[in-house]
Each structure stands twice: as structure tokens, then as C-alpha cells.
Amino acid sequence: MKINELKGRSAHLTNLNNINVIMGRNGAGKSRFLRDIEEVTSQNKQLFYFRYVSPERAGSFKRDGSVLTNMSNDPTWLRQVRAVNQANNFKAASAMLFREAETLYLRRLASTPEIRMDPTRNFQTDRLSKVNQLLTNISLEMGNADFEFRSLTDGQLVIPDQISSGESEAVALASEILYFFDTIDPAKTNILLLDEPDVHLHPDLQARLGKLIIAMLDEFKSYAESIAVCLATHSSPLVCSLADSQYVSIGTKSFAVDTVELKPTSAELRKVAPFFGHPLSLSLSEDAALILEGEDDERVWQQAARTSQGRIKVFPVLAGSVDQQGELETFCVNLLDTLYDNPVAFSLRDGDGVVDQPLEHRPPIKRYRLQCYAIENALLTDPCLAVMGTTWEGFVAAALKWEAENQGHADRTLINELAESNDRLRHKKIKKVRQLVCAVLECKKPWEVVVGQAIGALTNEDLASSNMLIDFLGAEMVSDIIFRNGA
Structure with missing residues (x-):
């Protein structure tokens, strides 16, 4: 049964x-939000089947007699102990649930001819392999009496207490997810609440966990209308691993705001996903998103970052048009504060003939307009000409010589206009001849490489003195982006 909303007391x-992703910074109340929904809605057992996975998952992934006794004697015991952030023996209970999931899967196998008749389908391929896809050093295998861990290096038995916290976390989470899907009730709305499932997981594991959830939804897509997975997180790798899926919507939980409106993942998220999915962005590498209007700008700034040998710390994010650039700006404004404590991002637009009309910043995004028509116009500045081994006077002489030798060339008029201009056609479209300029000067480098190398070679001394390239790019933009850290 398809529902559109979930309500708690508040x-x-x-x-x-x-898949419903609830994002928000620490202290925004994401855990309280999920527990409130679980506490109220789970009381209606006629309509809902609920499972809640708490954010702190203690213990070891091994069967525990006392846990088994408590689960057997009191059907509400597991829910009660997981209703708080610190859940003791969480992983021991997960181990019990995974053993039960094996039984449930085998029953399903016996009663479902399309699975039973498929030689590629069994508990090993459909369940254990999904758990092991999250592991890199060990594997979970079926032993003689119980599941056991084996080292992938030498095949030796590894006791649960000795596996890493991340591996233990991954196995427990996978078990909880698999158990939920194997126990869904098609007659009810089935809700899985995952509270910060990324805790203790390496960024790559966080991304793999997202793929596991999608894989399980694919397997149970015939029941899709009765399934809702709600996860609270501020993990960019996890969110971005989900970004391309049609199953996913995202909402932001803000402090003291108890309504979260979910929206389907958009083209904007898919474009910025490579940046936000990069686990070192804004933490170790200090890369900042730089939203650009087209592929030409992207190639220029990629070259600039390479030439600067890491001094220019930007991650180009490509928009396909001015309108899409605006959409990306809005999306990032709403998202950045939920991911980082001191976010910074930039957006750079073409000048398009507009002069002396700076763009207003939209914190945390700083927005700029090129002080020339487009990035290729910078090709005619003195620093870019120097990369090609010449000067403006050298270009004019080479252009006049080229004109005389190419009387019938379709772009001869524009080259002539360029050579005779007083401002190097700074605010005019020269896209048609940008690579021709390099050819006229017998430069074998692509024009994007020339401009990128010139930008990457800029120094603080250039910023303090007269520099034509900085003038074309915009001094404020150069200062904020290229010399963001005073380098």
C-alpha cells in the first residue's frame, strides 16, 4: 500500500x-526525528511493519545466548533496547537476525519456482555475496554450525571480536537490511529506519552500502509500493552512491524544524555527485566546488589546477547552460551547510558582453562573472600569448601574414578584426577562431591548455601589479579562488 507521508508526535x-534520505548537520535532530516517527507509527501494527536501526551499534557479530533468550521471551525487547542511541549487544542481535534471514530465504526459495529453478540463485549468491561485497579483508562464510569469518589472505578463521570495527559494522548493517527485506509484508507498509548507517564506515564502504540498498529494492521491486527506507545521514559518499537511482528522494532536517519535505534526486545532484562523493573534498584536500558554464571552462580550470601543482584547489562542476548553472547554485546553497562546518564554493559565468555588472554572492557560494565575453577571450591576453612564445605585437604580425596567405578563408574577416582591435575584442564572441589563433601562431597546444597554463602560473605578485589576464578574469575572482589560502 502506497503512502505519501509519515507522522510522529511532532x-x-x-x-x-x-529510499528517503534525511540530511542535516550534527545537532539538527535527525535521530530524534526518526525515533519520533518510529515510536508513534509502529504502534499501528495493522498498517505498518517497522524496523529501526540505531546510530551506535555496539558489540560483536556473534550469537549470544542471552540475546536469543531476550528476543524469544519478549517480542518488544529488541525494539526497546534500540530506541536509544547507544544500543548494547546490537551486533549480537544482528547475527541472530541474519541466521533467521537464512531460514526465511530458504523457505522463500522452496516456495518460489522462478528462484528454485534458476541455478544461479541460492543463499550464497543472493545473500552472503551481498554482505561480502562490503568487505575487503575477510569474508563471511557458512561454517559447519554457524556463520564464520575467514581471512582473504590465508583463509584462516577470524573470531568476531578480532575483525575491525568497520567490517563488523558493515556486516551488522547488511544483516539488518537483508532481514528487513526478507520479512516484508506485502499487505502492510514496510518501513526501515536507518539512523546514520555511515558511522564507522570508510567512505568507500558508505557508497557500497547505498548500492546494497538499491540492489535489494531491485530484487523486491514487485513490492516497491509497500517499501520505504528512511535513512538519516550527512555522508556525501552514501548520498551520492544513491544519486542516480529513481528510488531516491532527499530532504533536509534543520534545527527546530520538524517537517522534512522530500524531493526526488535531481539532475543537479547527479552533476555535483562526483564532488560531494569525493571523501576528501573540503577536509584534507580543501577542494572547493567551482560551478562552470560549459565544457570549455571545465577543461581550462582542470589544466589550471594541474599547472598550479595543487595550489589552485577547485573541483570543476559542469553546468550545461546558464539556467542550469543557476539551478546548481540553488541546489548547492541548500546542501553545503548540511555537509560541512565552514563550506565554500564558487560559481563562474561568462561575461557575454555584460560590463561592470557583478553578480551577488549567495553564501556559501561566491558568484563571479568573467570580465571578458568568455574564457577563450583570455587567450589574447599577454600572459597567454607568452605561453605561446609571443606578444600582442607578434600576434598582429602573424595574423596579417596569415591573412595575406589565406584570402579565401571563412574566418579571415574575424582574424583581421581581432588584429586591428584596440581591446583585443575583449567583449566580443571569438569562439569560431579560438583554436585558429593558436594555429596562426604555430602553437601546437590546444587553446584550453594555453589559457589553463597561464592561469595556473599566476602569482600573488601578479595580483598586486598590472596583469591583463587577471583583468580579463576579474581581480576579485582570482583573489578568492586562485589565492584562496594566500598561496
Whole structure:
């Protein structure tokens, strides 16, 4: 049964999808929000099947007699102990649930001819392999009496207490997810609440966990209308691993705001996903997103970053048009504060003939307009000409010589206009002849490489003195982006 919203006493989650990502900074109340929904809605067992996975998952992934006794004697015991952030023996309970999931899968196998008749489908391929895709040093295998861990290096048995916290976390989470899907009730709305599933996981593991959830939804897509996975996180790798899926919607939980409106993942998220999915962005590498209007600008800034040998710390994010650039700006404004404590990002637009009309910043995004028509116009500045081994006077002489030798060339008029201009056609479109300029000067480098190398070679001394390239790019933009850290 398809529902559109979930309500607690105060929490309100709207526009549900199959996977619902609730983002927000620490202290925004994401855990309280999920617990509020779980506490109220789980009381209606006629309509809902609920499972809640708490954010702190203690213990070891091994069967525990006392846990088994508590689970057997009191059906509400597991829910009660997981209703708080610190859940003791969480992983021991996960181990019990995974053993139960094996039984449930085998029953399903026996009663489902299309699975039973497929030689590639069994518990090993459909369940254990999904757990092991999250592991890099060990594997979970079926032993004689129970599941056991084996080293991938030498095949030796590894006791659960000795595996890493991240591996233990991954196995427990996978077990909880698999158990939920193997126990869904098609007659009810099935809700899985995952509270910060990324805790203790390496960024790559966080991304793999997202793919596991999508894989399980694919397997149970015939029941899709009755399934909603709600996860609270501020993990960019996890979110971006989900970004391309039609199952996913995203909402932001803000402090003291108890309504989260979910929206389907958009083209904007898919474009910025490579940046936000990069686990070192804005933490170790200090890369900042730089939203650019087209592929030409992207290639220029990639070259500039390479030439600067790491001094220019930007991650180009490509928009396909001015309108899409605006959409990306809006998307990032709403998202950045949920991911980083001191976010910074930039957006750079073409001048398009507009002069002396700076763009207003949209914190945390700083927005700039090139002080020339487009990035290729910078090709005619003195620093770029120097990269090609010449000067403006040298270009004019070479252009006049080229004109005389190419009377019938379609772009002869524009080259002539360029050579005779007083401002190097700074605010005029020269896209048609940008690579021709390099050819006229017998430069074998692509024009994007020339401009990128010139930008990457700029220094603080250039910023303090007269520099034509900085003038064309815009002094404020150069200061903020290229010399962001005073380098």
C-alpha cells in the first residue's frame, strides 16, 4: 500500500519515495526525528511493519545466548533496547537476525519456482555475496554450525571480536537490511529506519552500502509500493552512491524544524555527485566546488589546477547552460551547510558582453562573472600569448601574414578584426577562431591548455601589479579562488 507521508508526535516526513534520505548537520535532530516517527507509527501494527536501526551499534557479530533468550521471551525487547542511541549487544542481535534471514530465504526459495529453478540463485549468491561485497579483508562464510569469518589472505578463521570495527559494522548493517527485506509484508507498509548507517564506515564502504540498498529494492521491486527506507545521514559518499537511482528522494532536517519535505534526486545532484562523493573534498584536500558554464571552462580550470601543482584547489562542476548553472547554485546553497562546518564554493559565468555588472554572492557560494565575453577571450591576453612564445605585437604580425596567405578563408574577416582591435575584442564572441589563433601562431597546444597554463602560473605578485589576464578574469575572482589560502 502506497503512502505519501509519515507522522510522529511532532515529526512529519512528506513525499515518501522508496529510499528517503534525511540530511542535516550534527545537532539538527535527525535521530530524534526518526525515533519520533518510529515510536508513534509502529504502534499501528495493522498498517505498518517497522524496523529501526540505531546510530551506535555496539558489540560483536556473534550469537549470544542471552540475546536469543531476550528476543524469544519478549517480542518488544529488541525494539526497546534500540530506541536509544547507544544500543548494547546490537551486533549480537544482528547475527541472530541474519541466521533467521537464512531460514526465511530458504523457505522463500522452496516456495518460489522462478528462484528454485534458476541455478544461479541460492543463499550464497543472493545473500552472503551481498554482505561480502562490503568487505575487503575477510569474508563471511557458512561454517559447519554457524556463520564464520575467514581471512582473504590465508583463509584462516577470524573470531568476531578480532575483525575491525568497520567490517563488523558493515556486516551488522547488511544483516539488518537483508532481514528487513526478507520479512516484508506485502499487505502492510514496510518501513526501515536507518539512523546514520555511515558511522564507522570508510567512505568507500558508505557508497557500497547505498548500492546494497538499491540492489535489494531491485530484487523486491514487485513490492516497491509497500517499501520505504528512511535513512538519516550527512555522508556525501552514501548520498551520492544513491544519486542516480529513481528510488531516491532527499530532504533536509534543520534545527527546530520538524517537517522534512522530500524531493526526488535531481539532475543537479547527479552533476555535483562526483564532488560531494569525493571523501576528501573540503577536509584534507580543501577542494572547493567551482560551478562552470560549459565544457570549455571545465577543461581550462582542470589544466589550471594541474599547472598550479595543487595550489589552485577547485573541483570543476559542469553546468550545461546558464539556467542550469543557476539551478546548481540553488541546489548547492541548500546542501553545503548540511555537509560541512565552514563550506565554500564558487560559481563562474561568462561575461557575454555584460560590463561592470557583478553578480551577488549567495553564501556559501561566491558568484563571479568573467570580465571578458568568455574564457577563450583570455587567450589574447599577454600572459597567454607568452605561453605561446609571443606578444600582442607578434600576434598582429602573424595574423596579417596569415591573412595575406589565406584570402579565401571563412574566418579571415574575424582574424583581421581581432588584429586591428584596440581591446583585443575583449567583449566580443571569438569562439569560431579560438583554436585558429593558436594555429596562426604555430602553437601546437590546444587553446584550453594555453589559457589553463597561464592561469595556473599566476602569482600573488601578479595580483598586486598590472596583469591583463587577471583583468580579463576579474581581480576579485582570482583573489578568492586562485589565492584562496594566500598561496
